[in-house]
Amino acid sequence: MARRLIEPPPPRGPLSERLFEALEGPPDEGLEAPGPIESVDPIADEDLQLALYLAYEIHYTGIRGVDERWEWAPSLLAFRAELERPFEAAVAELVEPAPADELAPVGAALQAIAAEDPGPPLSRYMETQGTLEQMLEHVVHRSAYQLKEADPHSWAIPRLPPRAKAALLEVQNDEYGNGSAERMHSVLFAGTMEALGLDGTYGAYLERLPAVTLATVNLMSGFGLHRRRRGATVGHLAAFEMTSSIPNRRYGNALRRLGFGREATHFYDEHVEADAVHENIAAWDLAGGLAADEPEVVADILFGARALLQIEARWASHLMASWERGESSLREPAAVPA
Numbered sequence: 001m002a003r004r005l006i007e008p009p010p011p012r013g014p015l016s017e018r019l020f021e022a023l024e025g026p027p028d029e030g031l032e033a034p035g036p037i038e039s040v041d042p043i044a045d046e047d048l049q050l051a052l053y054l055a056y057e058i059h060y061t062g063i064r065g066v067d068e069r070w071e072w073a074p075s076l077l078a079f080r081a082e083l084e085r086p087f088e089a090a091v092a093e094l095v096e097p098a099p100a101d102e103l104a105p106v107g108a109a110l111q112a113i114a115a116e117d118p119g120p121p122l123s124r125y126m127e128t129q130g131t132l133e134q135m136l137e138h139v140v141h142r143s144a145y146q147l148k149e150a151d152p153h154s155w156a157i158p159r160l161p162p163r164a165k166a167a168l169l170e171v172q173n174d175e176y177g178n179g180s181a182e183r184m185h186s187v188l189f190a191g192t193m194e195a196l197g198l199d200g201t202y203g204a205y206l207e208r209l210p211a212v213t214l215a216t217v218n219l220m221s222g223f224g225l226h227r228r229r230r231g232a233t234v235g236h237l238a239a240f241e242m243t244s245s246i247p248n249r250r251y252g253n254a255l256r257r258l259g260f261g262r263e264a265t266h267f268y269d270e271h272v273e274a275d276a277v278h279e280n281i282a283a284w285d286l287a288g289g290l291a292a293d294e295p296e297v298v299a300d301i302l303f304g305a306r307a308l309l310q311i312e313a314r315w316a317s318h319l320m321a322s323w324e325r326g327e328s329s330l331r332e333p334a335a336v337p338a
């Protein structure tokens with residue numbers, strides 16, 4: 001994979017339009033905070049999620065034509081805070097507060113939460129009957145996260161106490177290939193994309209990704225980039241690892257059923273075993289270690305786990321519902337201006 005540089009996507013409404021326009025100019029000039037944002041459904045709000053995605057993306061990648069000093073421009077941070085507010089409130093509405101007796105053994109609580117996954121059976125559907133086109137769409141959606149796999153949770157590393165930090169590093173070391181760039185999970189995913197005839201370049205499909213997909217990544221970027229959400233970051237990662245092994249086996253099976261070989265399935269096969277190990281480290285050493293040292297963030301650990309499952313469920317439902325209607329789950333490419 002080459003260096004990270006994305007093309008600015010076409011805006012999807014007044015917020016993204018105002019933001020993208022300002023980003024083309026000198027850093028910290030011409031961007032006024034929008035004031036309180038009224039959104040009927042912030043999770044599926046195309047304009048809000050794309051603006052927020054770009055505001056976070058500037059921490060991960062270069063954006064063509066955008067001065068890198070924008071990353072810490074006070075006006076961008078103020079603008080971003082306005083975007084975060086309705087999204088955070090919408091996520092909080094989806095997540096029930098943890099009952100008091102759940103807070104003590106956090107590893108066991110996480111296992112119970114993961115076992116109650118509210119999402120539709122997307123991976124089973126893909127394994128048994130998903131079409132090639134649907135599999136390609138699935139991979140394109142997932143590219144928003146998998147091409148920067150592990151990065152959002154890495155923001156938490158310097159913010160954790162020793163036991164939790166050591167556990168997180170143990171997981172992240174595998175995600176980052178244990179010293180080998182070719183084995184890095186984001187690189188394996190780019191390999192899957194290319195084996196399927198897709199473009200594995202970072203950000204190549206941003207324009208096609210709907211708000212609910214961007215929301216899955218914005219959720220973890222938002223947790224990761226705020227120290228006060230370190231509990232949620234840890235809970236998010238723990239629940240992610242705990243719900244990954246079996247679905248990844250099914251996605252690998254889906255690709256084999258569709259006639260693809262090792263090049264395409266390697267990413268998924270790798271996760272079957274790796275995440276069976278990661279789920280224990282993440283639940284007991286990472287989340288349990290953080291809970292023992294900082295009991296005040298336990299409720300947020302469980303919040304992060306539930307938020308992941310709710311937002312993933314929303315995303316998976318979007319895919320299944322689109323396909324049931326016989327439609328693509330991706331956005332149509334915008335017409336190229338003449």
Ligand SMILES: [Fe+2]
Pocket residue numbers: 149175185271
């Ligand atoms: Fe991974």
Ligand SMILES: [Fe+2]
Pocket residue numbers: 171175241274275278
């Ligand atoms: Fe993992």
